[in-house]
Amino acid sequence: MSRLILITGGARSGKSAFAQQLAESLPGPHTYVATSPVTDPEMAERVRKHRLARENHDWQTLEEPLDLAGTLARTEDCPTVLVDCLTLWINNLMYRATNNRQPLTEEDVEEHCRAVIGAAHQHPGTVIFVTGEVGLGIVPENREARLFRDLLGRCNQSLAAAARQVTLVACGLPLHLKQENTP
Amino acid sequence: MSRLILITGGARSGKSAFAQQLAESLPGPHTYVATSPVTDPEMAERVRKHRLARENHDWQTLEEPLDLAGTLARTEDCPTVLVDCLTLWINNLMYRATNNRQPLTEEDVEEHCRAVIGAAHQHPGTVIFVTGEVGLGIVPENREARLFRDLLGRCNQSLAAAARQVTLVACGLPLHLKQENTP
Amino acid sequence: MSRLILITGGARSGKSAFAQQLAESLPGPHTYVATSPVTDPEMAERVRKHRLARENHDWQTLEEPLDLAGTLARTEDCPTVLVDCLTLWINNLMYRATNNRQPLTEEDVEEHCRAVIGAAHQHPGTVIFVTGEVGLGIVPENREARLFRDLLGRCNQSLAAAARQVTLVACGLPLHLKQENTP
Numbered sequence A, B, C: 001m002s003r004l005i006l007i008t009g010g011a012r013s014g015k016s017a018f019a020q021q022l023a024e025s026l027p028g029p030h031t032y033v034a035t036s037p038v039t040d041p042e043m044a045e046r047v048r049k050h051r052l053a054r055e056n057h058d059w060q061t062l063e064e065p066l067d068l069a070g071t072l073a074r075t076e077d078c079p080t081v082l083v084d085c086l087t088l089w090i091n092n093l094m095y096r097a098t099n100n101r102q103p104l105t106e107e108d109v110e111e112h113c114r115a116v117i118g119a120a121h122q123h124p125g126t127v128i129f130v131t132g133e134v135g136l137g138i139v140p141e142n143r144e145a146r147l148f149r150d151l152l153g154r155c156n157q158s159l160a161a162a163a164r165q166v167t168l169v170a171c172g173l174p175l176h177l178k179q180e181n182t183p
Helices: A015-024 A041-054 A068-073 A086-099 A106-122 A143-162 B015-024 B041-054 B068-073 B086-099 B106-122 B143-162 C015-024 C041-054 C068-073 C086-099 C106-122 C143-162
Strands: A003-009 A030-034 A059-063 A080-084 A126-130 A165-170 A173-179 B003-009 B030-034 B059-063 B080-084 B126-130 B165-170 B173-179 C003-009 C030-034 C059-063 C080-084 C126-130 C165-170 C173-179
Touching: A003 A015, A003 A106, A003 A143, A015 A080, A015 A126, A015 A165, A030 A068, A068 A080, A068 A106, A086 A106, A086 A143, A106 A143, A173 B173, A173 C173, B003 B015, B003 B106, B003 B143, B015 B080, B015 B126, B015 B165, B030 B068, B068 B080, B068 B106, B086 B106, B086 B143, B106 B143, B173 C173, C003 C015, C003 C106, C003 C143, C015 C080, C015 C126, C015 C165, C030 C068, C068 C080, C068 C106, C086 C106, C086 C143, C106 C143
Parallel strands: A003 A126, A003 A165, A030 A059, A030 A080, A080 A126, B003 B126, B003 B165, B030 B059, B030 B080, B080 B126, C003 C126, C003 C165, C030 C059, C030 C080, C080 C126
Antiparallel strands: A165 A173, B165 B173, C165 C173
Protein backbone atom coordinates (compact mmCIF):
# COMPACT_ATOMS: atom_id res chain seq x y z
CA MET A 1 0.00 0.00 0.00
CA SER A 2 1.30 3.38 -1.02
CA ARG A 3 2.08 6.38 1.10
CA LEU A 4 -0.55 9.04 0.46
CA ILE A 5 0.56 12.58 1.34
CA LEU A 6 -1.54 15.77 1.22
CA ILE A 7 0.12 19.20 1.01
CA THR A 8 -2.22 22.14 1.48
CA GLY A 9 -1.91 25.91 1.79
CA GLY A 10 -3.04 29.23 0.44
CA ALA A 11 -2.14 30.92 -2.83
CA ARG A 12 1.62 31.63 -3.08
CA SER A 13 2.25 29.86 0.19
CA GLY A 14 5.01 27.78 -1.34
CA LYS A 15 2.94 24.58 -1.22
CA SER A 16 3.86 23.38 -4.74
CA ALA A 17 7.58 24.05 -4.25
CA PHE A 18 7.43 22.26 -0.89
CA ALA A 19 5.66 19.26 -2.45
CA GLN A 20 8.17 19.17 -5.28
CA GLN A 21 11.15 19.18 -2.91
CA LEU A 22 9.49 16.46 -0.87
CA ALA A 23 8.98 14.40 -4.05
CA GLU A 24 12.60 14.93 -5.10
CA SER A 25 13.78 13.64 -1.73
CA LEU A 26 12.02 10.35 -2.57
CA PRO A 27 13.10 7.71 -5.14
CA GLY A 28 12.71 8.54 -8.86
CA PRO A 29 11.80 8.52 -11.61
CA HIS A 30 9.10 11.06 -10.73
CA THR A 31 5.82 11.74 -12.44
CA TYR A 32 4.18 15.15 -12.27
CA VAL A 33 0.43 15.05 -12.92
CA ALA A 34 -0.76 18.52 -13.92
CA THR A 35 -4.51 19.02 -13.54
CA SER A 36 -4.48 22.40 -15.24
CA PRO A 37 -5.85 22.80 -18.70
CA VAL A 38 -3.90 25.84 -19.84
CA THR A 39 -6.59 28.34 -20.67
CA ASP A 40 -5.11 31.79 -20.28
CA PRO A 41 -1.73 33.58 -20.46
CA GLU A 42 -1.53 34.09 -16.66
CA MET A 43 -1.90 30.33 -16.20
CA ALA A 44 0.51 29.57 -19.07
CA GLU A 45 3.16 31.64 -17.33
CA ARG A 46 2.68 29.76 -14.07
CA VAL A 47 2.88 26.41 -15.81
CA ARG A 48 6.04 27.52 -17.62
CA LYS A 49 7.70 28.50 -14.33
CA HIS A 50 6.67 25.29 -12.61
CA ARG A 51 8.03 23.30 -15.54
CA LEU A 52 11.35 25.17 -15.47
CA ALA A 53 11.71 24.42 -11.76
CA ARG A 54 11.49 20.70 -12.51
CA GLU A 55 13.58 20.54 -15.64
CA ASN A 56 16.88 19.47 -14.13
CA HIS A 57 15.30 16.42 -12.58
CA ASP A 58 14.03 13.07 -13.80
CA TRP A 59 10.42 14.20 -14.08
CA GLN A 60 7.93 13.15 -16.66
CA THR A 61 4.83 15.33 -16.92
CA LEU A 62 1.30 14.11 -17.59
CA GLU A 63 -1.60 16.49 -18.11
CA GLU A 64 -4.89 15.15 -16.81
CA PRO A 65 -7.67 17.55 -15.85
CA LEU A 66 -10.28 14.95 -14.79
CA ASP A 67 -9.38 11.25 -14.55
CA LEU A 68 -6.91 11.16 -11.68
CA ALA A 69 -7.77 7.60 -10.64
CA GLY A 70 -7.05 6.29 -14.14
CA THR A 71 -3.85 8.31 -14.35
CA LEU A 72 -2.57 6.93 -11.04
CA ALA A 73 -3.28 3.40 -12.30
CA ARG A 74 -1.09 4.13 -15.34
CA THR A 75 1.88 5.36 -13.25
CA GLU A 76 2.42 2.27 -11.11
CA ASP A 77 5.94 1.81 -12.45
CA CYS A 78 6.86 5.22 -11.06
CA PRO A 79 7.90 5.28 -7.37
CA THR A 80 6.90 8.92 -6.75
CA VAL A 81 3.91 10.71 -8.21
CA LEU A 82 3.01 14.34 -7.55
CA VAL A 83 -0.53 15.50 -8.38
CA ASP A 84 -0.70 19.30 -8.61
CA CYS A 85 -3.40 20.26 -7.78
CA LEU A 86 -6.78 19.13 -6.44
CA THR A 87 -8.06 22.71 -6.48
CA LEU A 88 -8.07 22.70 -10.26
CA TRP A 89 -9.34 19.11 -10.39
CA ILE A 90 -12.45 20.06 -8.40
CA ASN A 91 -12.79 23.15 -10.56
CA ASN A 92 -12.62 21.00 -13.71
CA LEU A 93 -15.13 18.47 -12.36
CA MET A 94 -17.48 21.32 -11.45
CA TYR A 95 -17.15 22.89 -14.87
CA ARG A 96 -17.88 19.62 -16.68
CA ALA A 97 -20.87 18.90 -14.44
CA THR A 98 -22.30 22.36 -15.01
CA ASN A 99 -21.87 21.95 -18.78
CA ASN A 100 -23.79 18.67 -18.49
CA ARG A 101 -26.51 20.50 -16.51
CA GLN A 102 -25.85 18.22 -13.54
CA PRO A 103 -24.32 20.50 -10.90
CA LEU A 104 -21.66 18.74 -8.84
CA THR A 105 -22.71 17.87 -5.27
CA GLU A 106 -20.70 17.08 -2.16
CA GLU A 107 -21.79 13.45 -2.55
CA ASP A 108 -20.34 13.42 -6.09
CA VAL A 109 -17.07 14.82 -4.76
CA GLU A 110 -16.93 12.15 -2.07
CA GLU A 111 -17.41 9.48 -4.74
CA HIS A 112 -14.68 10.94 -6.97
CA CYS A 113 -12.38 11.15 -3.94
CA ARG A 114 -13.04 7.52 -3.00
CA ALA A 115 -11.95 6.47 -6.50
CA VAL A 116 -8.79 8.58 -6.32
CA ILE A 117 -7.94 7.35 -2.82
CA GLY A 118 -8.51 3.78 -3.97
CA ALA A 119 -6.14 4.25 -6.90
CA ALA A 120 -3.56 5.92 -4.65
CA HIS A 121 -3.73 3.03 -2.18
CA GLN A 122 -3.26 0.55 -5.04
CA HIS A 123 -0.19 2.46 -6.17
CA PRO A 124 3.03 0.80 -4.95
CA GLY A 125 4.92 4.09 -4.44
CA THR A 126 4.25 7.47 -2.87
CA VAL A 127 1.48 9.69 -4.16
CA ILE A 128 1.65 13.35 -3.12
CA PHE A 129 -1.38 15.56 -3.68
CA VAL A 130 -1.22 19.35 -3.61
CA THR A 131 -4.42 21.16 -2.72
CA GLY A 132 -5.48 24.64 -1.67
CA GLU A 133 -7.14 26.24 1.33
CA VAL A 134 -9.86 28.59 0.06
CA GLY A 135 -12.29 28.69 2.98
CA LEU A 136 -10.64 31.26 5.27
CA GLY A 137 -11.95 34.43 3.70
CA ILE A 138 -15.32 36.19 3.75
CA VAL A 139 -18.27 34.19 2.35
CA PRO A 140 -18.11 34.84 -1.40
CA GLU A 141 -21.07 36.75 -2.87
CA ASN A 142 -20.92 34.54 -5.96
CA ARG A 143 -22.97 31.34 -5.55
CA GLU A 144 -20.60 29.27 -7.73
CA ALA A 145 -17.66 30.37 -5.61
CA ARG A 146 -19.51 29.35 -2.44
CA LEU A 147 -20.24 25.94 -3.93
CA PHE A 148 -16.63 25.58 -5.07
CA ARG A 149 -15.21 26.23 -1.64
CA ASP A 150 -17.64 23.75 -0.08
CA LEU A 151 -16.72 21.07 -2.63
CA LEU A 152 -12.99 21.65 -2.27
CA GLY A 153 -13.28 21.61 1.51
CA ARG A 154 -15.11 18.29 1.32
CA CYS A 155 -12.41 16.92 -1.03
CA ASN A 156 -9.63 18.06 1.31
CA GLN A 157 -11.32 16.42 4.31
CA SER A 158 -11.67 13.12 2.40
CA LEU A 159 -8.06 13.07 1.23
CA ALA A 160 -6.75 14.15 4.64
CA ALA A 161 -8.66 11.34 6.38
CA ALA A 162 -6.99 8.81 4.05
CA ALA A 163 -3.52 10.37 4.06
CA ARG A 164 -0.56 9.24 6.11
CA GLN A 165 0.84 12.78 6.20
CA VAL A 166 -0.99 16.10 5.93
CA THR A 167 1.04 19.31 5.88
CA LEU A 168 -0.15 22.90 5.75
CA VAL A 169 2.36 25.26 4.14
CA ALA A 170 2.43 28.96 5.08
CA CYS A 171 5.21 31.41 4.14
CA GLY A 172 6.99 28.44 2.56
CA LEU A 173 7.17 26.68 5.93
CA PRO A 174 5.50 23.37 6.83
CA LEU A 175 3.07 22.81 9.67
CA HIS A 176 2.28 19.13 10.10
CA LEU A 177 -1.38 18.40 10.73
CA LYS A 178 -0.95 14.62 10.61
CA GLN A 179 2.05 12.34 10.54
CA GLU A 180 1.65 8.60 10.84
CA ASN A 181 4.67 6.40 11.07
CA THR A 182 5.09 3.44 8.75
CA PRO A 183 4.18 0.29 10.69
CA MET B 1 -16.11 27.10 36.77
CA SER B 2 -16.80 25.58 33.39
CA ARG B 3 -14.41 24.52 30.72
CA LEU B 4 -14.67 26.95 27.83
CA ILE B 5 -13.46 25.58 24.48
CA LEU B 6 -13.16 27.42 21.17
CA ILE B 7 -13.06 25.54 17.86
CA THR B 8 -12.21 27.64 14.83
CA GLY B 9 -11.53 27.06 11.14
CA GLY B 10 -12.46 27.96 7.62
CA ALA B 11 -15.56 27.04 5.65
CA ARG B 12 -15.89 23.25 5.19
CA SER B 13 -12.84 22.67 7.33
CA GLY B 14 -14.70 20.08 9.42
CA LYS B 15 -14.83 22.39 12.47
CA SER B 16 -18.48 21.66 13.35
CA ALA B 17 -18.07 17.91 12.99
CA PHE B 18 -14.90 18.08 15.11
CA ALA B 19 -16.71 20.11 17.79
CA GLN B 20 -19.62 17.69 17.78
CA GLN B 21 -17.37 14.65 18.22
CA LEU B 22 -15.57 16.44 21.03
CA ALA B 23 -18.93 17.20 22.68
CA GLU B 24 -20.07 13.59 22.31
CA SER B 25 -16.89 12.41 24.04
CA LEU B 26 -18.02 14.42 27.08
CA PRO B 27 -20.88 13.62 29.50
CA GLY B 28 -24.46 14.07 28.23
CA PRO B 29 -27.17 15.06 27.90
CA HIS B 30 -25.94 17.52 25.30
CA THR B 31 -27.45 20.80 24.20
CA TYR B 32 -26.86 22.18 20.73
CA VAL B 33 -27.37 25.94 20.49
CA ALA B 34 -27.96 26.91 16.86
CA THR B 35 -27.38 30.58 16.15
CA SER B 36 -28.71 30.37 12.60
CA PRO B 37 -32.05 31.82 11.74
CA VAL B 38 -32.94 29.68 8.75
CA THR B 39 -33.42 32.20 5.99
CA ASP B 40 -32.73 30.46 2.71
CA PRO B 41 -32.85 26.98 1.16
CA GLU B 42 -29.05 26.62 1.07
CA MET B 43 -28.96 27.26 4.82
CA ALA B 44 -31.96 25.00 5.43
CA GLU B 45 -30.13 22.15 3.74
CA ARG B 46 -27.03 22.69 5.90
CA VAL B 47 -29.12 22.76 9.06
CA ARG B 48 -30.94 19.57 7.99
CA LYS B 49 -27.62 17.76 7.47
CA HIS B 50 -26.20 18.96 10.78
CA ARG B 51 -29.37 17.85 12.54
CA LEU B 52 -29.23 14.41 10.90
CA ALA B 53 -25.66 13.99 12.08
CA ARG B 54 -26.77 14.48 15.67
CA GLU B 55 -29.97 12.51 15.66
CA ASN B 56 -28.71 9.24 17.11
CA HIS B 57 -27.43 11.00 20.20
CA ASP B 58 -28.94 12.53 23.29
CA TRP B 59 -28.96 16.05 21.90
CA GLN B 60 -31.56 18.72 22.49
CA THR B 61 -31.46 21.65 20.09
CA LEU B 62 -32.14 25.27 20.98
CA GLU B 63 -32.29 28.01 18.36
CA GLU B 64 -31.02 31.34 19.59
CA PRO B 65 -29.70 33.90 17.13
CA LEU B 66 -28.83 36.66 19.65
CA ASP B 67 -29.02 36.03 23.42
CA LEU B 68 -26.26 33.49 23.98
CA ALA B 69 -25.58 34.58 27.57
CA GLY B 70 -29.24 34.04 28.54
CA THR B 71 -29.34 30.71 26.73
CA LEU B 72 -26.25 29.46 28.54
CA ALA B 73 -27.84 30.46 31.87
CA ARG B 74 -30.88 28.31 30.97
CA THR B 75 -28.78 25.20 30.18
CA GLU B 76 -27.00 24.82 33.49
CA ASP B 77 -28.50 21.38 34.05
CA CYS B 78 -26.79 20.18 30.88
CA PRO B 79 -23.15 19.04 31.28
CA THR B 80 -22.13 19.75 27.69
CA VAL B 81 -23.28 22.65 25.54
CA LEU B 82 -22.20 23.26 21.94
CA VAL B 83 -22.78 26.72 20.48
CA ASP B 84 -22.59 26.64 16.66
CA CYS B 85 -21.56 29.22 15.61
CA LEU B 86 -20.24 32.64 16.65
CA THR B 87 -19.85 33.65 13.00
CA LEU B 88 -23.62 33.78 12.61
CA TRP B 89 -24.07 35.30 16.06
CA ILE B 90 -21.87 38.27 15.12
CA ASN B 91 -23.68 38.45 11.80
CA ASN B 92 -27.04 38.54 13.61
CA LEU B 93 -25.88 41.19 16.10
CA MET B 94 -24.58 43.29 13.20
CA TYR B 95 -27.82 42.94 11.30
CA ARG B 96 -29.94 43.97 14.30
CA ALA B 97 -27.69 46.94 15.04
CA THR B 98 -27.83 48.12 11.44
CA ASN B 99 -31.63 47.85 11.48
CA ASN B 100 -31.62 50.00 14.63
CA ARG B 101 -29.35 52.52 12.84
CA GLN B 102 -26.66 51.93 15.47
CA PRO B 103 -23.86 50.16 13.60
CA LEU B 104 -22.10 47.58 15.75
CA THR B 105 -18.62 48.58 16.93
CA GLU B 106 -15.68 46.53 18.19
CA GLU B 107 -16.42 47.89 21.66
CA ASP B 108 -20.00 46.55 21.43
CA VAL B 109 -18.65 43.16 20.40
CA GLU B 110 -16.26 43.12 23.34
CA GLU B 111 -19.17 43.87 25.68
CA HIS B 112 -21.33 41.12 24.17
CA CYS B 113 -18.38 38.73 24.45
CA ARG B 114 -17.82 39.62 28.11
CA ALA B 115 -21.44 38.70 28.85
CA VAL B 116 -21.16 35.39 26.99
CA ILE B 117 -17.83 34.54 28.64
CA GLY B 118 -19.33 35.40 32.04
CA ALA B 119 -22.29 33.08 31.39
CA ALA B 120 -19.98 30.33 30.15
CA HIS B 121 -17.82 30.66 33.27
CA GLN B 122 -20.95 30.43 35.48
CA HIS B 123 -21.98 27.26 33.68
CA PRO B 124 -21.05 24.14 35.66
CA GLY B 125 -20.27 22.01 32.58
CA THR B 126 -18.31 22.38 29.36
CA VAL B 127 -19.26 25.02 26.82
CA ILE B 128 -17.85 24.57 23.32
CA PHE B 129 -18.07 27.44 20.85
CA VAL B 130 -17.60 27.00 17.12
CA THR B 131 -16.41 30.03 15.21
CA GLY B 132 -14.96 30.80 11.79
CA GLU B 133 -11.75 32.26 10.41
CA VAL B 134 -12.68 34.82 7.76
CA GLY B 135 -9.67 37.14 7.79
CA LEU B 136 -7.19 35.27 5.60
CA GLY B 137 -8.37 36.40 2.19
CA ILE B 138 -8.01 39.61 0.24
CA VAL B 139 -9.50 42.75 1.87
CA PRO B 140 -13.18 42.65 0.84
CA GLU B 141 -14.32 45.50 -1.41
CA ASN B 142 -17.63 45.62 0.46
CA ARG B 143 -17.48 47.86 3.54
CA GLU B 144 -19.95 45.73 5.52
CA ALA B 145 -17.84 42.65 4.84
CA ARG B 146 -14.73 44.48 6.07
CA LEU B 147 -16.54 45.48 9.24
CA PHE B 148 -17.85 41.95 9.74
CA ARG B 149 -14.41 40.39 9.55
CA ASP B 150 -13.03 42.94 12.00
CA LEU B 151 -15.87 42.30 14.45
CA LEU B 152 -15.61 38.53 14.19
CA GLY B 153 -11.84 38.70 14.60
CA ARG B 154 -12.32 40.76 17.75
CA CYS B 155 -14.89 38.25 19.05
CA ASN B 156 -12.55 35.33 18.36
CA GLN B 157 -9.68 37.04 20.18
CA SER B 158 -11.91 37.68 23.23
CA LEU B 159 -13.21 34.13 23.41
CA ALA B 160 -9.75 32.65 22.78
CA ALA B 161 -8.25 34.70 25.62
CA ALA B 162 -10.89 33.28 28.00
CA ALA B 163 -10.84 29.71 26.69
CA ARG B 164 -9.02 26.80 28.22
CA GLN B 165 -8.62 25.13 24.82
CA VAL B 166 -8.47 26.72 21.36
CA THR B 167 -8.25 24.47 18.33
CA LEU B 168 -7.96 25.40 14.67
CA VAL B 169 -9.40 22.78 12.32
CA ALA B 170 -8.08 22.39 8.76
CA CYS B 171 -8.86 19.48 6.42
CA GLY B 172 -10.80 17.97 9.32
CA LEU B 173 -7.63 17.83 11.44
CA PRO B 174 -7.03 19.71 14.70
CA LEU B 175 -4.18 22.08 15.40
CA HIS B 176 -4.12 23.12 19.04
CA LEU B 177 -3.44 26.81 19.58
CA LYS B 178 -3.98 26.67 23.35
CA GLN B 179 -4.40 23.84 25.79
CA GLU B 180 -4.48 24.50 29.51
CA ASN B 181 -4.57 21.61 31.92
CA THR B 182 -7.21 21.52 34.63
CA PRO B 183 -5.57 22.57 37.89
CA MET C 1 23.88 40.08 12.75
CA SER C 2 20.40 40.97 13.85
CA ARG C 3 17.53 38.74 14.78
CA LEU C 4 14.92 38.92 12.03
CA ILE C 5 11.43 37.92 13.13
CA LEU C 6 8.32 37.60 10.95
CA ILE C 7 4.82 37.73 12.47
CA THR C 8 2.00 36.82 10.12
CA GLY C 9 -1.75 36.27 10.34
CA GLY C 10 -5.12 37.26 8.99
CA ALA C 11 -7.06 40.46 9.50
CA ARG C 12 -7.92 41.07 13.19
CA SER C 13 -5.95 38.02 14.21
CA GLY C 14 -4.08 39.98 16.85
CA LYS C 15 -0.81 39.87 14.90
CA SER C 16 0.14 43.53 15.46
CA ALA C 17 -0.63 43.39 19.18
CA PHE C 18 1.38 40.17 19.45
CA ALA C 19 4.32 41.74 17.59
CA GLN C 20 4.14 44.82 19.80
CA GLN C 21 4.18 42.78 23.01
CA LEU C 22 7.09 40.78 21.65
CA ALA C 23 8.94 44.02 20.86
CA GLU C 24 8.23 45.41 24.32
CA SER C 25 9.71 42.29 25.89
CA LEU C 26 12.99 43.18 24.15
CA PRO C 27 15.41 46.01 25.02
CA GLY C 28 14.34 49.59 24.21
CA PRO C 29 14.21 52.23 23.00
CA HIS C 30 11.84 50.90 20.35
CA THR C 31 11.16 52.20 16.87
CA TYR C 32 7.83 51.62 15.18
CA VAL C 33 8.01 51.88 11.39
CA ALA C 34 4.52 52.49 10.00
CA THR C 35 4.18 51.68 6.31
CA SER C 36 0.69 53.13 6.05
CA PRO C 37 0.12 56.37 4.29
CA VAL C 38 -3.05 57.53 6.03
CA THR C 39 -5.51 57.91 3.21
CA ASP C 40 -8.99 57.44 4.64
CA PRO C 41 -10.88 57.86 7.92
CA GLU C 42 -11.16 54.10 8.53
CA MET C 43 -7.37 53.85 8.30
CA ALA C 44 -6.87 56.98 10.39
CA GLU C 45 -8.91 55.42 13.18
CA ARG C 46 -6.83 52.24 13.08
CA VAL C 47 -3.61 54.21 13.19
CA ARG C 48 -4.92 56.28 16.11
CA LYS C 49 -5.75 53.13 18.10
CA HIS C 50 -2.40 51.53 17.35
CA ARG C 51 -0.64 54.71 18.42
CA LEU C 52 -2.61 54.88 21.67
CA ALA C 53 -1.64 51.29 22.45
CA ARG C 54 2.02 52.26 22.25
CA GLU C 55 1.93 55.60 23.99
CA ASN C 56 2.95 54.53 27.47
CA HIS C 57 6.14 53.03 26.15
CA ASP C 58 9.45 54.33 24.86
CA TRP C 59 8.43 54.14 21.22
CA GLN C 60 9.38 56.51 18.48
CA THR C 61 7.30 56.29 15.32
CA LEU C 62 8.60 56.65 11.77
CA GLU C 63 6.30 56.70 8.77
CA GLU C 64 7.82 55.15 5.68
CA PRO C 65 5.60 53.73 2.95
CA LEU C 66 8.36 52.59 0.55
CA ASP C 67 12.04 52.72 1.56
CA LEU C 68 12.23 50.12 4.33
CA ALA C 69 15.87 49.25 3.68
CA GLY C 70 16.91 52.91 4.07
CA THR C 71 14.79 53.30 7.17
CA LEU C 72 16.34 50.26 8.83
CA ALA C 73 19.80 51.67 8.08
CA ARG C 74 18.79 54.88 9.90
CA THR C 75 17.60 53.04 13.06
CA GLU C 76 20.79 51.20 13.90
CA ASP C 77 21.05 52.92 17.28
CA CYS C 78 17.71 51.40 18.26
CA PRO C 79 17.85 47.84 19.67
CA THR C 80 14.31 46.87 18.65
CA VAL C 81 12.53 47.88 15.47
CA LEU C 82 8.98 46.87 14.56
CA VAL C 83 7.90 47.24 10.92
CA ASP C 84 4.09 47.17 10.61
CA CYS C 85 3.29 46.00 8.00
CA LEU C 86 4.64 44.40 4.81
CA THR C 87 1.10 44.05 3.44
CA LEU C 88 0.86 47.79 3.01
CA TRP C 89 4.46 48.05 1.84
CA ILE C 90 3.76 45.67 -1.06
CA ASN C 91 0.55 47.56 -1.72
CA ASN C 92 2.48 50.84 -1.84
CA LEU C 93 5.19 49.42 -4.13
CA MET C 94 2.49 48.07 -6.42
CA TYR C 95 0.68 51.39 -6.49
CA ARG C 96 3.85 53.32 -7.34
CA ALA C 97 4.81 50.85 -10.05
CA THR C 98 1.36 51.03 -11.62
CA ASN C 99 1.51 54.82 -11.60
CA ASN C 100 4.87 54.56 -13.38
CA ARG C 101 3.27 52.19 -15.92
CA GLN C 102 5.74 49.48 -14.88
CA PRO C 103 3.58 46.86 -13.13
CA LEU C 104 5.37 45.22 -10.22
CA THR C 105 6.52 41.64 -10.85
CA GLU C 106 7.45 38.83 -8.49
CA GLU C 107 11.09 39.34 -9.53
CA ASP C 108 10.83 43.01 -8.46
CA VAL C 109 9.41 41.95 -5.12
CA GLU C 110 12.24 39.48 -4.61
CA GLU C 111 14.74 42.27 -5.30
CA HIS C 112 13.04 44.66 -2.87
CA CYS C 113 12.95 41.89 -0.27
CA ARG C 114 16.67 41.15 -0.73
CA ALA C 115 17.43 44.80 0.02
CA VAL C 116 15.24 44.81 3.13
CA ILE C 117 16.65 41.51 4.37
CA GLY C 118 20.17 42.84 3.79
CA ALA C 119 19.41 45.97 5.81
CA ALA C 120 17.80 43.90 8.57
CA HIS C 121 20.85 41.64 8.74
CA GLN C 122 23.14 44.70 8.97
CA HIS C 123 21.04 46.02 11.84
CA PRO C 124 22.67 45.26 15.22
CA GLY C 125 19.36 44.72 17.06
CA THR C 126 16.11 42.84 16.49
CA VAL C 127 13.90 43.67 13.52
CA ILE C 128 10.33 42.40 13.70
CA PHE C 129 8.19 42.49 10.57
CA VAL C 130 4.40 42.16 10.63
CA THR C 131 2.77 40.81 7.51
CA GLY C 132 -0.58 39.41 6.47
CA GLU C 133 -1.92 36.16 5.09
CA VAL C 134 -4.26 36.97 2.21
CA GLY C 135 -4.09 33.80 0.10
CA LEU C 136 -6.54 31.52 1.91
CA GLY C 137 -9.78 32.71 0.36
CA ILE C 138 -11.39 32.20 -3.03
CA VAL C 139 -9.39 33.42 -6.07
CA PRO C 140 -10.30 37.12 -6.34
CA GLU C 141 -12.20 38.13 -9.47
CA ASN C 142 -10.20 41.35 -9.60
CA ARG C 143 -6.91 40.96 -11.49
CA GLU C 144 -5.07 43.52 -9.34
CA ALA C 145 -6.15 41.65 -6.22
CA ARG C 146 -4.86 38.38 -7.69
CA LEU C 147 -1.52 40.01 -8.47
CA PHE C 148 -1.36 41.57 -5.00
CA ARG C 149 -1.83 38.25 -3.23
CA ASP C 150 0.83 36.63 -5.42
CA LEU C 151 3.30 39.44 -4.71
CA LEU C 152 2.62 39.44 -0.98
CA GLY C 153 2.91 35.65 -0.85
CA ARG C 154 6.27 35.90 -2.60
CA CYS C 155 7.40 38.60 -0.14
CA ASN C 156 6.32 36.49 2.85
CA GLN C 157 8.22 33.47 1.55
CA SER C 158 11.38 35.55 1.08
CA LEU C 159 11.24 37.09 4.54
CA ALA C 160 10.35 33.77 6.17
CA ALA C 161 13.33 32.05 4.54
CA ALA C 162 15.63 34.71 6.03
CA ALA C 163 13.96 34.95 9.43
CA ARG C 164 15.12 33.31 12.61
CA GLN C 165 11.54 33.11 13.93
CA VAL C 166 8.27 32.96 12.00
CA THR C 167 5.00 33.00 13.92
CA LEU C 168 1.45 32.74 12.62
CA VAL C 169 -1.11 34.44 14.87
CA ALA C 170 -4.74 33.25 14.95
CA CYS C 171 -7.35 34.29 17.53
CA GLY C 172 -4.55 36.26 19.22
CA LEU C 173 -2.57 33.06 19.80
CA PRO C 174 0.85 32.23 18.33
CA LEU C 175 1.69 29.20 16.25
CA HIS C 176 5.42 28.96 15.62
CA LEU C 177 6.32 27.99 12.04
CA LYS C 178 10.06 28.43 12.56
CA GLN C 179 12.22 28.98 15.60
CA GLU C 180 15.98 28.90 15.33
CA ASN C 181 18.10 29.15 18.44
CA THR C 182 20.86 31.70 18.67
CA PRO C 183 24.15 29.92 18.06
